[in-house]
Amino acid sequence: MKSVIKAKGVVKTFQGGKKALDEVSLEVGKGEVTVIMGPSGSGKSTLIRTFNGLESIDEGIIEVLGVELDSYHDERKVMRIRRRVGMVFQQFNLFPHLSIIDNITIAPIKVQKRNKEEVASKAFQLLAQMGIAEHAMKFPSQLSGGEQQRVAIARALAMEPELILFDEPTSALDPERVKEVLDAMKQLANNGMTMVVVTHEIGFAREVADKVVFMDEGKIVEISAPEDFFSHAQNERSRRFLNQMM
Amino acid sequence: MRIPKSFLYQLIIAFIISCILGVLFNNLIVNLIRTGIGINFKWLMRPAGFALAETSLPYKPSDTYAWALFIGWINSLKVILFSLILATLLGIIAGTARSSSNLLVKSISSLYVALIRQIPLLLQLFFWYFVAFLSLPNTPLEPIGKLLSLSNQSLRIAGVNISVEFCALLIGLTIFTGASIAEVVRGGLNSVNRGQWESFRSLGLNERLGLIHIIIPQSLPAIIPGLTSQYLNLAKNSTLAIAVGYADIYAVSDTTITQTGRAIEGFIILLASFLVLNLLITGSMNILNKLVMRIK
Amino acid sequence: MKFIKKNLNLFSLKRWIRNKPVDFIVTMFLMLLILWVATLIVSWFILEANWNVVSDNLDLYAIGSYPADQKWRPMIWMLSLSTLTIITLTWRRKGILQKSLPWIWILMLPSGLVLMAGGPGLIPVASHKWGGLALTLILALSSAFIAMPLGILLALGRRSKLAIIKYSCGIYIDSMRSVPLIAILFFGQLLIPLFLPVEFDINRVVRAILAFAVFAAAYVAEDVRGGLQAIPKTQVEAAEALGLNPKQIAILIMLPQALRTAIPALTNQAIGLLQNTSLMAILGLVELLGISRSLLANPNFMGRYLEVYVWIAAVYWLICTSMALLARRLEQELDPNILTIKSNEISN
């Protein structure tokens, strides 16, 4: 299987000396859904953000879609990666001053220089796919959290990415809104999208994930298939975490 | 009958305020009678008898004081308008430069702000006029042919003559106000959620496009009020024109007051003309604000 | 080591030019510009500058035409001001000294006035003999001292429920803010006597201080109001629920929070006020800028503008920057987060 992400010996130290990532190595294959779990402060968000260059790294190499990133944070390479990798944030981060349709089309038009009409019709299609086509002309503040997050997914998809990173996409949602977002993500996974998801949603991980990565204190503690991870996790720390979660 | 307490308080305060004003006014009248100053505005229609170096509209010394004051007001408006535009550009550049990834650009803009904001404007104006402009050679320099010529009397760009007084005031005000606007802009940019930066970056937008399409539009609501007050300050500071010999409204009122001895009337006219300037600035900024809100 | 390696990478020229050509060009251009300006400045300093105009007249810059036999008075005052500034900025150890600092600061203004004007055991020196930096500092400090409480009252007044108070404060603040300072000062110097009873004379320095104070109060009021608006409504509700009356709420709950929030804005006002005292040079007081202008008229020093301007710009810059630093120090002292950290330290 062709790998999309190949991270080797990644180290990231924050100002003040705290090691956020400590010799992390990870491989993500094409079409795979990888779920990263771990207690807060374990470095899982930092890891996922290094994949599209939002965080620079101090040591090691990350190869994303054939582009290599190292401790020299090469802006051009980062830009090349970002054009092909989508990202969905915990806080949605929609652009509040732009309408939903503009939120989705701005990057394809400005970055990929695609035709406006074509992008717009694609955007409507994506919104319909997410079940929120009727909101196209509204502004983000007029939408519920779940709807906003689905817009954020549609925005990421509009760039026709080869990989989407999800950074705790449901953590900021009201409980009753979580399902609609997870459903949209499941749909994506079923369509064969390569996804890296940081989440605490065990149900989602069980159902969709190809592998579960467990992190603690900046290290990857365990990588296993979901059925193994949730029934008999090998590591003591993973078990303790799962006990708290369930 | 019960009178509400708050009503009583207000009555007392109204009474005290009017008493104070009354006393001041009474003193004024007494003093006016005593010194024979009196208040009237008839002198406005008398010939001014002084020439002005800088006139945007036709003016000769035999014109009235009123017209001379109006010319001064137009001169004020002119310098305010031009330095407003330039200071805004400078402020935006310096303000955004402070969040630049280039260390040199960043430190230069920080240095600029830290230096300029801690030195009195009047001193800066003296510097620009007496040191920078008046040290230019007497015979015009022409660094790029006939298009631009520079001397210690005037600046000539493409056939338009600009006096060095105007230039010194323009540059002094621009650089001083630009530093304050830079702070406003920086504050505005910082007011935009960090997530927005990450968000546009992860969509593959570069810094320039991101600033233009995502960050600046969102920071405008935070920037515009600050910008308005900087513009008002600029207008008020333009009265320091008097230090460099530029004939603005304050300088003309000053001359008028000396020649006629009409200090109070001159003062009232000065205040009125500033009221109009302020209304112009706040009015147009309100319109701008509404436009921004509508876009949002 | 890692850090150095990373930065060495950064300075790999080839990579730089290839990856960020615009960045490279801008940097090179700026470097050349800096080099050029630096050469100009250095050559002026070495070849042209003649600092006699500064070194021969240090006394004048400091105190103007204050009587020579009494010059130790303003000198001591300014010396203690600067010592106090340095102590406040550097002394971090807790103890009596640090606890007494606020009180010493509060004492600086009255002691300065007494030293300058004369009092018990000191020969009176009339205010028209004051000048130079000492006058600048007195003007700025005294007017700030008056403007602060006045501005706070105006800010509270503007939020009052009583219409008359609200509107008269509003009118005062807005009209003061729409007028150029030089007009107010002009008014203070020339026209105030017209509004006072005959023969009722206030001296020039006091008039200038009053003019600065009434002007600055309007700006202080707006900054404090900004601070008041930043206080969440829940704070007032909580205070009301505790049964505090409006006056207590204002003094105990609102003002402390509002003033802390307003410190940065108020600092800018204070710095602005100090800088604005230079306007008195136009209106005939010989404060720091005024004395420089008088000196430049002296035949011996004619034409030495740049030296004088550079020198007093440096003085102003130093004072304003230390004011900014002092304000930051004050902000740290009052920072609720730091306070909680401190109490944690204690409990640990």
Added chain:
Amino acid sequence: MTKRLIYGLISLSVLLAGCATIDTASKNSRLDVIKNRGVLRCGVSGKIPGFSFLDGDGQYKGLDVDICKAMAAAFIGDPTKVQYRPLTAPERFTALKTGEIDLLSRNTTFNLSRDAYQGNGLTFAPIVFHDGQGFMVKKQSRIEKINQLKNSDICVGSGTTTEQNLNDEFQRLGMAYRPIKYQDLNQVIAGYLQGRCKAMTSDKSQLAAARSSFSNPNEHLILNKTISKEPLAPASIGGDQRLSDAMRWVIFALFRAEELGINQNNIYEKLNEAKTNQNLSSLRRFLGVDGEIGQKLGLPNDFVVRIIRSTGNYAEIYERHLGPNSNVHIPRGQNNSYLNGGLLISPPFK
């Protein structure tokens, strides 16, 4: 509660009304105010070398300043009891009218509209310096006549008669010009020296004073033509006869002492001579040994002695500040006693 408030209001209003009417018309002469205060407030320029100028030791010096000293010597008996108020041109008359200063000794031109009741309403003392407005140019400009200044920039102090004279002259000649106006003379000089203007205009005494301070005075030319009469005189507020009389005769005393050859060195000698020699009746009157010239003015009888003791006669004042050994050398010319062909003359002290 309500009742008390109302009482409070009433008493307050009475109080304020009282304030408002107090002292609406004190007809006291300013002269008494000065004497009671024990200090003379004198408005000066503070920036004109030779006339009033802040010296290196922080003291005001100059002809205008010595006039203030003579006044203080006469009114109060002590030439040091003077508060100098440096005033800009725009504020000087207002300062006088509002009573901030007692008298103005600041290069002020004596003219009709400043003197007249319907004008500025001042009263002038005798002319202490006969001046006239002229132009200074750089020699290298080869300008020798005003006509050659057509369409030029001319540096001038704003809000002074200088500005009006400049305008009148150029209008008369039908020439256009651009006035570059500055707040004070130093800026005018700076603007001129730095080449902002082809010429600067001011009173010739000030031009001479300025030129003498330049590093190469010979490179500058003061044009011959005098475009105006600028008789400079101290001034006080109009309608106060006692003060203006006293001022007038203080100045005359300075002139008269020169005419009589009485100076700071020989004043006591002369006084002794007058005291011992009954025949010198005019000298005896002048020095206050006989008669009551002082009392008539509301001054001490020996006010002349006090003046000469403190400042010397006019010639001495002139020598000190404008003579050949001073920084500013201006030949006496018109400003000489009539005995030497000048314009200064004192009426009899009778």
